[in-house]
Amino acid sequence: MERVIVLDSYVLSDDILEKYVLLMRRFKPEIVRGYASSVYMVAKYILEKGFDDYLHPKAVITSAESLLDVYRHTIERAFGCEVFDYYGSREVGAIAAECEEHCGYHISAENVVLEFVREGEHVSSGESGEILITNLRNFGMPFIRYAIGDVGKPSDEVCACGRGLPLMKSIEGRVSQFMAVYDKKLGRVIPVSTAAPGLFSGVLMHLPIEEFRIIQESLNKVIIKAVKGRGYSEEHTKFLINHIRKYLGDNIIIEIEFVDYLPPLPSGKRTVFISNVNPFQ
Ligand SMILES: [Zn+2]
Structure with missing residues (x-):
C-alpha cells in the first residue's frame, strides 16, 4: 500500500x-x-x-x-x-515535467498536444504564448485547443537526457499573472511577466515584508497589499514605488495597502499577482 x-x-x-x-x-x-x-x-x-x-x-x-x-x-x-x-x-492530467537536466519541461506528448499562441498565431521558440491543450486520451469529454489559462515558452532544443519528448522552455505562469503594460515605443500593450525577478518578486522579497499580493485593477492602476515585517519604514514604500515606476512608467497609479494577514485564495493557492487585464488577447 x-x-x-x-x-x-x-x-x-x-x-x-x-x-x-x-x-x-x-x-x-x-x-x-x-x-x-x-x-x-x-x-x-x-x-x-x-x-x-x-x-x-x-x-x-x-x-x-x-x-x-x-x-x-x-x-x-x-x-x-x-x-x-x-x-x-485536473482537466487533462500530466502535461509536462522537468527531468534531471532541469533544462525545461518534457511535454507528455503521449497525453497532450500543446500549442503556444499570441493574438491567434503560434509564437516562435523562446517566446511567451498562451497555452492551448488538446487531450489525446479523454474521449468522454474532449478538450480540443483548450485555453487552460497558462502561459509558456516553447523550445526547439533537444534535451541532453536523451528523452525524445519535446521540450517547453518554461511555464511563465497564469495568463492572469501577466501585467498588461503600455509600451510607448511600440505603441501597444505588451505582456510583462510579474514572475520576472526584477519587477516585483525579487525586490519585494528583499524588503521587510512578510507577504504580499499585487493586483492590476486596470491598465494604469496597481494595488499592492502587503503584511509589514519588522523594520519596515516609509523609506521602503518610496523605494518600492520608484522601482515599479521604472518598469511600468509614470502614468501608472500605485496604491500600497497594509494588512495584518493575507488569506489564501479560495483554491488554496497564494498567487502573488492577480490581474483583471489580459495582455494576450
Ligand atoms: Zn530531459
Missing part, C-alpha cells in the same frame, strides 16, 4: 508549520509534493528553525504555481535534494 500523508496548506501559521515539520520528521517521506509556494513556506520554516538535518527525501515535486528561483533554492537547501517542477491539471 502506498504510504502517503496529506497536509492541508490552506493555513500555514507557525504553529501549523511546526506540527507539519514534526510529522514529516516522523514519517520520513521519500517524496515531498505540493504547491510551490506552500512547500517554500515549509522550507523557509525548516531553515529558520534549524530542522534541515532531519528531512532528506529523494526529491521534492512542486506544481500548480510558478516555481520562482528563490523557491527552488530555499527548498533545495531545506530538504537537501533536487526540486522537480511538474505541470499538470
